[in-house]
Amino acid sequence: MKAMEQSKVEEFIEEKQISPKAKLEAYLATSLKLRPASQITIPAEFPSGLQMGQQIDENVKPQLTQLQQIRDMRARAMAVQALKKLLEKQFETIVEDSDEYRVHYDWAKKLELKTNQIKVRPTVHELYFYTERKTGGNINKLMREREKIRRKVQRKPGENVNSIRFAYPEEFDYKWLLKLGAELGYPECCVKQYAEDRKNNINVEARASQQLVELVKDTEIDTHVYYTGYFFPCSPQCENALKQGYKWQETFDELHAKLGELYQQNIYVNTELVLRQPELIQKYLAQFKPKAKD
Numbered sequence: 001m002k003a004m005e006q007s008k009v010e011e012f013i014e015e016k017q018i019s020p021k022a023k024l025e026a027y028l029a030t031s032l033k034l035r036p037a038s039q040i041t042i043p044a045e046f047p048s049g050l051q052m053g054q055q056i057d058e059n060v061k062p063q064l065t066q067l068q069q070i071r072d073m074r075a076r077a078m079a080v081q082a083l084k085k086l087l088e089k090q091f092e093t094i095v096e097d098s099d100e101y102r103v104h105y106d107w108a109k110k111l112e113l114k115t116n117q118i119k120v121r122p123t124v125h126e127l128y129f130y131t132e133r134k135t136g137g138n139i140n141k142l143m144r145e146r147e148k149i150r151r152k153v154q155r156k157p158g159e160n161v162n163s164i165r166f167a168y169p170e171e172f173d174y175k176w177l178l179k180l181g182a183e184l185g186y187p188e189c190c191v192k193q194y195a196e197d198r199k200n201n202i203n204v205e206a207r208a209s210q211q212l213v214e215l216v217k218d219t220e221i222d223t224h225v226y227y228t229g230y231f232f233p234c235s236p237q238c239e240n241a242l243k244q245g246y247k248w249q250e251t252f253d254e255l256h257a258k259l260g261e262l263y264q265q266n267i268y269v270n271t272e273l274v275l276r277q278p279e280l281i282q283k284y285l286a287q288f289k290p291k292a293k294d
């Protein structure tokens with residue numbers, strides 16, 4: 001967008017129902033054309049995302065317990081369909097009818113952002129922000145491709161498909177990753193490294209964390225390389241990523257001193273998250289492990 005009025009910027013900074021991370025990386029970075037598109041996952045990235053998720057789980061608990069007791073395959077398949085419907089309904093009432101949801105859309109409009117909301121699972125949606133119609137078309141195309149990739153793997157998993165490859169097969173599709181990376185404005189060198197690693201079964205999160213741990217031993221880290229979240233630079237000293245980080249910093253500084261400050265904090269958190277990534281993934285995976293009886 002063109003020159004943003006200071007009053008609007010200040011009102012946005014004060015908005016409690018959108019996280020600072022989403023404000024900077026998703027809303028402002030896209031609105032200010034620092035990147036073609038951005039994405040947040042809802043409700044996870046809403047300030048009350050965790051509670052919303054818990055509420056949904058709580059509400060479908062009886063049906064889930066019932067489902068687990070059904071032995072007949074046909075009856076079970078029907079119950080699964082019914083549960084999916086119920087989860088979708090829950091998403092509508094708990095997430096889409098919430099104030100936070102409305103506020104997110106209102107601000108997209110005020111910042112002249114276009115949006116695409118994509119259902120990934122019944123209770124997990126992705127919200128894409130962009131300014132050019134063409135970008136929206138590209139994103140829709142990528143999402144349709146993802147559906148195709150997923151359906152293909154689900155129909156015919158093949159031999160070396162583990163649970164991660166089964167759930168997120170697009171994460172192992174080189175071309176698809178390259179295209180999405182370009183829409184999200186990531187440096188090409190970093191996207192290529194990411195896609196290459198995935199293809200070679202290298203855990204990108206662990207790789208990025210390890211690189212950082214090694215470097216931190218002998219030199220100071222410039223956190224601008226982690227200029228946006230869920231992004232893994234090819235190296236903690238990648239010049240292209242650093243350049244992006246400085247451009248973002250400069251743009252936010254110019255727009256409002258408070259934003260520059262928030263951005264500094266944000267990239268610090270991003271750096272910490274990269275460092276802790278393997279540990280976080282272990283925690284995430286642990287919830288799928290059968291619980292030991294004591």
Ligand SMILES: [Zn+2]
Nearest residue numbers: 189190234238
């Ligand atoms: Zn790079």
